[in-house]
Amino acid sequence: MAAPAPISKPTRADWFGWGMVALGGGSAPSAINLAIETAPPTVVATVRLWSAAALLLVYILATGRPMASPLSKEGRSVWLYAIAAGFMGYAMPFLLFPYAQLQVSSIMAGIVMAFLPVMAVIMAAAFAGEPMTRRSLTGVLVGSTGVLFLIGPALLGGASGTVAGIVMLLMAVFGYASLGVIMRRAPEFPARSFAAMMMLAAAIMSTPAIFISDLEGISAASWAAIAYLGIVPTGINAILIVATVRRAGAAFLSTSAYASPVLAVFFGILFFSEPLHLYQVLGLLTILTGIALTQNAFARLQKTIVPRIVTTAFPNRKTRSPESRQEASPPRADA
Secondary structure: OOOOOOOOOOOHHHHHHHHHHHHHHHHHHHHHHHHOOOOOHHHHHHHHHHHHHHHHHHHHHHOOOOOOOOOOHHHHHHHHHHHHHHHHHHHHHHHHHHHHOOOOOHHHHHHHHOOHHHHHHHHHHHHOOOOOOHHHHHHHHHHHHHHHHHHHHHHHOOOHHHHHHHHHHHHHHHHHHHHHHHHHHOOOOOHHHHHHHHHHHHHHHHHHHHOOOOOOOOOHHHHHHHHHHHHHHHHHHHHHHHHHHHHHOHHHHHOHHHHHHHHHHHHHHHHHOOOOOHHHHHHHHHHHHHHHHHHHHHHHHHHHHHHHHHOOOOOOOOOOOHHHHHOOOOOOOOO
């Protein structure tokens, strides 16, 4: 196995990847808002997943990246993890977000999504053997307080629909955070092939829902928003994330978590004239503070996830040393 290339100083290409990830995360809630104006959430989720899956399948076929063979024992193991990751990290959240945004604004969705790095640290401590430091524990407590700032006014005001929407958003964030744990436990396999497998599995799992959905009356604007969701924040960014992490490192890319919720607020105000309440500002600032406190732990978690999936196909499940993991990138252009 070739030695991994060292993490390098971010280039313009890396900053482009960073910007696309931040833009994708920040614009997705507004795109969902536009999509659900005339499209049922089931259609939004299913078509988004198939759009992303088609893009990734074309990409791996064009670049000669293989998918795991279900005929071999190792291949079936990879597929089982891809199916689990596809459900928890894609099929479930992609369905929950449109349903949630029938109840809450895109601003609220973007702010709650900012809780993901904090949730990822919680999940890593509970299920992936990543103990919390005093600093990261403080970050978790602070970030959780930010969520209380968001949900508290709705509870006190009796807005049950808003509470239900926030709970669905938190369930979606839980799914995204679970994805990291599943990927860390998965057999080593080229990252983009694994991403295509996850997306394909998620798209297949979501397909039955579209047969009970009403496809009439969906506007061109909603179809365009759904296509954007599948191609940019989901498909293209899946490619950019791995490429950026392998060159510039997970710590660099993870800072995009600060920009995405701010962009979500900006787009919600710009395109939908959504009000920004004081409690939402307090919640966002508190969650961002929690992210800052957990930043080292979140970046460390990402460093152990991406290299494990990227490395190569079935190298006898050998684990690199912690030192080499921290500078990990694939031995060939699998990222």
